[in-house]
Amino acid sequence: MAERTRLINGSSNLKYPSDLGSAKSNYYVLFEINVQEKSQIEFGSTAYSTTPGGSSSESSTVAVPRAPTRRLAGTIALYMPASLELTHKANYAEAEIGAIAAGSLGALKMITGEGFSTAGIGDAIKNEAARGVFGALEQAGVTGAKAASEIQRGVVTNNRAEMKFEGIDRRAFSYTFKMLPKDPAEAQAIENIVRTFRYHSMPEISGASGAGRTMIIPSTFNITYKPDIHLHKVGECVLETVSVKYGGERPQFFRDHQPVETELTLQFKELDLVTKRKIINDGF
Numbered sequence: 001m002a003e004r005t006r007l008i009n010g011s012s013n014l015k016y017p018s019d020l021g022s023a024k025s026n027y028y029v030l031f032e033i034n035v036q037e038k039s040q041i042e043f044g045s046t047a048y049s050t051t052p053g054g055s056s057s058e059s060s061t062v063a064v065p066r067a068p069t070r071r072l073a074g075t076i077a078l079y080m081p082a083s084l085e086l087t088h089k090a091n092y093a094e095a096e097i098g099a100i101a102a103g104s105l106g107a108l109k110m111i112t113g114e115g116f117s118t119a120g121i122g123d124a125i126k127n128e129a130a131r132g133v134f135g136a137l138e139q140a141g142v143t144g145a146k147a148a149s150e151i152q153r154g155v156v157t158n159n160r161a162e163m164k165f166e167g168i169d170r171r172a173f174s175y176t177f178k179m180l181p182k183d184p185a186e187a188q189a190i191e192n193i194v195r196t197f198r199y200h201s202m203p204e205i206s207g208a209s210g211a212g213r214t215m216i217i218p219s220t221f222n223i224t225y226k227p228d229i230h231l232h233k234v235g236e237c238v239l240e241t242v243s244v245k246y247g248g249e250r251p252q253f254f255r256d257h258q259p260v261e262t263e264l265t266l267q268f269k270e271l272d273l274v275t276k277r278k279i280i281n282d283g284f
Helices: 004-008 097-109 121-139 144-152 184-200 277-283
Strands: 014-016 029-037 046-052 069-079 090-096 160-168 174-179 220-226 239-244 262-270
Touching: 014 184, 029 239, 069 174, 069 184, 090 220, 174 184, 184 239
Parallel strands: 014 069
Antiparallel strands: 029 069, 029 220, 046 069, 090 160, 174 262, 220 239, 239 262
């Protein structure tokens, strides 16, 4: 158990494949781990990097400062996937705008000196006022008052729906790595990589016995593409999901019981929101 903990928390670098970084395999994804300063796990005096943990972006949109972290000296490097995906999602919703609200907006624009056409606003306001009266009657128990009025007049009042911007989603990144070791050393490296991601994605329980009720939040990650000259940057992330599959079409193991194939899927989500400034100034 002590050996496994040392491999997870130590300052040694993990990578797959073993020739990563050479001329044959010089494109890769680098994962750096930021552990919580409040962590009660003993990582060792040489396990920390001099680089501060967390995001280095100067245009952060995070409103509440997060608990401080320390970056581990050890890193994980994995081969560049066949494709890298980037998605920005802006959220819009339809909002009903009644005639009275539209009329009020028109009046406000006239007061402020901005041009605004008020043609037809009077009739629309009358119709909406009548609609409000019938709505109140129905709430008072006069069932069908509004429907009867619309049938008699031969018209139906319908508020217009306008598109309204509501905000943006945080970006999410998913990576899948299929790892087939070519020797026992590479098989052990794969095992250590999988265990390290699983370990740092989970919280710890405060207290010496681990029987308390307070959780210390999991580590965060910084992800860098090497080289990243023409690629987007990725901000500090939390690791939401770790999925591991052993074996290919059927379970297969070496003589030392190491799996022949390991498929690792990691799903991250950025802590910060991406704005125009972060894209143009910081490369996100």
